[in-house]
Amino acid sequence: MDDMRQVSLLTRYTAVRDRTQSLVAGLSAEDMLVQTMPDVSPTKWHLAHTTWFWETFLLRENLEGYQEFSPEFNYLFNSYYDGIGERHPRPERGFLSRPSLSEVMDYRAHTDAAMARLLAVDQDSKNARLEPLIQLGLAHEEQHQELMLTDIKHVLSRHPFAPAAYAGGDAGEAAPVGEPGWVGFDGGEVAIGIEAGGFHFDNEGPPHKTILTPYALADRLATNRDYGDFIADGGYTTPSLWLSDGWARVRSEGWSAPLYWRRSETRWEEFTLHGQQPVTPDAPVIHLSYYEASAFAEWSGARLPGEAEWEHAARKCRGADGRFAQAGISAHPSAASPPGSGPTRLRQMFGDAWEWTRSDYCAYPRYRPAAGAVGEYNGKFMSGQYVLRGGSCATAPGHVRASYRNFFPPEARWQFSGVRLARDI
């Protein structure tokens, strides 16, 4: 292990931390305080919580002489770690006018300075030991970068005048994507989970074998046009298409379109981080719940993929990626590129929209969470949620991989979640 790697860790740390702040450049302290539902956290809270993570899991125990910024922050900015102690109730994060945004920014600077000392080049041997935790912290901060986008989108969507978070975002004219092609897989006994090299979350392993029967995946994400056909054909009024829990939700919540769609007199519009816009027919449909994805698949004569099917295909056949959350912020999906061929035919497997799988979020065989509070990161959420794969237009570039497992409850709609069809062959 040489100095270069240490330099590189600090560089990487700085890049990730800077990216977090670049995402909030156009928002005011007031924007960053609002919480529109318990699932949503204020942007300011994300800025502080990611900082608390570094302080709690790295600095407190590993940087000699580290002075915590404020003893109160351990209560305010702990998200869900029972092992760390009591914490502020999630639905009341929007009550935290104090600390002010400016104090939170000071907290970030204080912590960044300490992290720079921790990651200094003369800390070689120590940091070799810490590297997994540092990698986790970086991935954690990238996850919250995406949550900041999903959450501020919800916040602005509930404002009566639906302001844009970011300039730009004009989807422009796209060549029609046409009908999806189907890419078939023989299945059989396949390898699933962590591949050698690089960081991964504990829930991506242990690597193991599973058995798949022959199946095919659509070579692109379902589009707004596809989904509009489902709506026009009575998708939201036909109970036989729906899971029982999904149909109950349709009725109790009055669902009749994806979360951010609104019908104007002449067309469907949707709220985006770039403001209110007409729905682009060829772009991927997003902000679907699992229930909607499942009903759409049923209506299409298809089904949702299993997560092992998806992962096996992603390893074999990755083609052109979709859009990630790029510098300058374009956080809205775009139409698929033209179809590929040969072994790289699966477009948009990564980026654009998280893809609901029909797999519940569960432990892989012989999975054990890490000891201590950091073990609460993933394991305790393994009930009542479904796995999504592939990342979205709100995901940091480079963040996801074939084994990456995202998870949300089946009724969640405020994530950038879409659907790729699968079928048995």
Next chain:
Amino acid sequence: MDDMRQVSLLTRYTAVRDRTQSLVAGLSAEDMLVQTMPDVSPTKWHLAHTTWFWETFLLRENLEGYQEFSPEFNYLFNSYYDGIGERHPRPERGFLSRPSLSEVMDYRAHTDAAMARLLAVDQDSKNARLEPLIQLGLAHEEQHQELMLTDIKHVLSRHPFAPAAYAGGDAGEAAPVGEPGWVGFDGGEVAIGIEAGGFHFDNEGPPHKTILTPYALADRLATNRDYGDFIADGGYTTPSLWLSDGWARVRSEGWSAPLYWRRSETRWEEFTLHGQQPVTPDAPVIHLSYYEASAFAEWSGARLPGEAEWEHAARKCRGADGRFAQAGISAHPSAASPPGSGPTRLRQMFGDAWEWTRSDYCAYPRYRPAAGAVGEYNGKFMSGQYVLRGGSCATAPGHVRASYRNFFPPEARWQFSGVRLARDI
């Protein structure tokens, strides 16, 4: 009507508007955005709504060439006037990060400039006609000044570290107030409602006669010591003291002390606008619901006064006033001054704490609300609420009078509401 009165109207307008802004001097834009329950409005919303009131009821129709500041504000800052049109849902006022505080302050300045034109001296004849509406606007803004204090108190109380809104507030040592004296009244046929001269709300009239049987009022407000005795004697665990609805509320909400009281290991403390403080035994108890006031009166072998009893007494026997919300902001009640004698023996009839009466908030005989949207000011709330009298330590000096009727639902506790005992004689 001469120029002097016009000058005086503008002067008065300016003073009231300035006072509003002086109340928020120590608060940040973030503090002013938080909404902790549907009953609470963000401070920023109050700043804008009071401005909207001037724009809507005065400027729009009466100032030629008036340019509204923003057409959207009519939707955002209408409180409850169905006659004006659709409006933003009350529980979502805390979602309004936009307009920013700074834009709201611009809105205030824009409106103040227009009002200065409206109230200019050459507008004599017009303003004679408008004066009642202007007086209403001033009273309205003063009411919201008090609501700003009650609401920001709730907001800060829900912050885990209970910060102070204002410096000062040390109650210091007070001479013990001793047992209350009782001041008796013969009753009989008495006059109630508006007295000649000066502004009043429509709900204070028409003036009329009512019949009172002989009664007595305590010569001071109930104190924290009195109320602490009630608690220590099992007040919150003895159903026979409570109205049926009150007892149900005690159990469903888990009430065991006034809203802002917290038991430390050694003593009762209470949250105030000046931060967390020990409860001062001789100061008036505040933040009681009607149900608590009623149970306390029952325990005391007394009852709550009727609003006519209170008003008749206030006209006859006003003694030393309590505290109002003074410049420099001291918004917490203080112990009663020493007992008076003769016809001015009733201390604290005005100021310190609103006094719950046992009178429901109803229309006086032959009451009719004004025509148009302004008629929604008071009349449509005449169900399910009880009358409070006398003003509080959060009320603007000079705002209340003997005929003034405040009203809140019986479960409300976030107002500066206390209790004065009454009994039959």
Next chain:
Amino acid sequence: MDDMRQVSLLTRYTAVRDRTQSLVAGLSAEDMLVQTMPDVSPTKWHLAHTTWFWETFLLRENLEGYQEFSPEFNYLFNSYYDGIGERHPRPERGFLSRPSLSEVMDYRAHTDAAMARLLAVDQDSKNARLEPLIQLGLAHEEQHQELMLTDIKHVLSRHPFAPAAYAGGDAGEAAPVGEPGWVGFDGGEVAIGIEAGGFHFDNEGPPHKTILTPYALADRLATNRDYGDFIADGGYTTPSLWLSDGWARVRSEGWSAPLYWRRSETRWEEFTLHGQQPVTPDAPVIHLSYYEASAFAEWSGARLPGEAEWEHAARKCRGADGRFAQAGISAHPSAASPPGSGPTRLRQMFGDAWEWTRSDYCAYPRYRPAAGAVGEYNGKFMSGQYVLRGGSCATAPGHVRASYRNFFPPEARWQFSGVRLARDI
């Protein structure tokens, strides 16, 4: 005090108790168990609770050697008397399959036999003392007779096929009642409350004076035709007609007609105790909330009467009564008889429909509830409710009087509640 009076007390007791049972003749044990909302009690529970009342307030302390029927019943059938002890939660009365109806009937027989011993002729001196309590028990049982009708009506209305509780009920053709006349009163200082002689509840007194300004009352109840005009004119979609709380309720509950009205393709129908029937235009409208009564009055250019106005008028000008709950059970209102003249012009002041007044249910001057548990009968409900006057088609004949005060929360619609208009003159 001679034997005759004692005989008469027992005779009266027997008649009231028999009447209770005659009301349930057509119902099965299953019908008598259902509870469709917390406000509704199962018929079987009423049968047992009225019996428990005699056992608890009369027999236990006054009949030597009385053996209680079952020690468990004190827990099951106490309605709301905290002074008696813990009790079964009201919303779970429908869970009480045991005791069976047959056991409850045995309980009634056991108690009736004991009451016959208590009321035997040789108990003279004791019963003179007990008479007020016995009168209270009789009035209590008659109140529950009405509640049994209101509650079983709700129970059957929630059955998908809306079965009839009783045969009969065909309203037949009625002569059109025409526009209401108005009967004026000078007001001034008038006497209110208990008149000499006969039983009364404590809340009807003490007798006292109040002052009324000149007013008029409609000489009949508002009819279904009147109310249909209100609906057709947009009554349920015009916020300016409504109290603020009422309008909130219209929207949250989706009210668009009286509780039991349903629109068929061609006409309004209503559920009655005699089954589903077309709405009779000339019969009084019933099953209105206070909010609906108030909005209808506003739309009519009138207002609701105050309870003192009503009582004063009832003493002066009682004309033809409406319908009470007669033998053979006809529990639906009928059209008013032709207008009277002279001092008896006020038709339907008694019977047909309880009349909402705009008076909140409060204590009269110097009112004190009785000592002990029986004091919980009325006093603890004196908040959040409005007074209704005059009795209804579900009230026992002879039960009401001019000073009688019924009371329900303003949102209650399942009582036989209607409206008589009033106005200032």
Next chain:
Amino acid sequence: MDDMRQVSLLTRYTAVRDRTQSLVAGLSAEDMLVQTMPDVSPTKWHLAHTTWFWETFLLRENLEGYQEFSPEFNYLFNSYYDGIGERHPRPERGFLSRPSLSEVMDYRAHTDAAMARLLAVDQDSKNARLEPLIQLGLAHEEQHQELMLTDIKHVLSRHPFAPAAYAGGDAGEAAPVGEPGWVGFDGGEVAIGIEAGGFHFDNEGPPHKTILTPYALADRLATNRDYGDFIADGGYTTPSLWLSDGWARVRSEGWSAPLYWRRSETRWEEFTLHGQQPVTPDAPVIHLSYYEASAFAEWSGARLPGEAEWEHAARKCRGADGRFAQAGISAHPSAASPPGSGPTRLRQMFGDAWEWTRSDYCAYPRYRPAAGAVGEYNGKFMSGQYVLRGGSCATAPGHVRASYRNFFPPEARWQFSGVRLARDI
């Protein structure tokens, strides 16, 4: 196919239908009407719904000249089949005092007579085609037999005096069962799903292969003693043992023991179908949610089995069964028999308590539900539920098999659900 098989189908039909009625012998019409929560159906509703199933899926289309008993019953007794039409809301099943129990019994007799005609010996060829549907009807009725027990247990448990549904049930003294032994399995590629021969539900197939890593199962169910140790060791107050959703539920519902356990002064007691009884330490613990089963396993240093692990073991190593719901009704689990040895060492794999697995209830590869309304039987519930295996003391003897999949939401506690530990080896 000969006459014998037909006779046998009718015999089987009659036996199942008779068993249903034998289960309600000790209950009154009132007991059979109560609904204590939306999940619970009244016994009478089960009696009618099972009958409706025969009428709807067999008689209506297959018995010439069949006269339906009542056209209204199709609305009242359809459980959840959207393909059949509108239906009565589930939470209001307890409102159905009509039809009476006696009419429902007539409905059963009417339907049984028609089924006897359908299953007569001269219907050979037709019934060969119908046999799968008849088998489904029989299994369906047996499932409702178990639900009748779980539901009436809940109903009686909510009665304040906790009456017994059935006599008997004294667990008596049992030999201590001792610590569980562990039975290991190599795993590898194993066969899962329907075995040849006999009836099965569609969700048990298609048969397929899956891969298991080496694991062990406890050779008996967890006992009340085991679970009592978990409680005594702070199981319900230690968040690190719980899934996140489970811990939230512990706090929101106040869970501190299994559903029917109550702490007396000296011991744990539990409500059973045989009344209130002391908890038997050696009997299996029942009425656990998935969350509680999972936390208990974590505390035990083990985990829940996967459903494939369970099924593979059940095929290999079935030992002594536990208790099923026997004639004369004993519906409470009993202590395990002494340990076995060799290939039949797994005690209580069947009977006593349903065993929570950590497998979500999902479609097996290539699963497709049947066409038509009957396809709604299982498939539409494949979200948000977990699989339980093995049957319980409330299950009909002969009802379950190794491939049988029961399923309930993770918070459900009113089923006879327990836990068998598993671990990796």
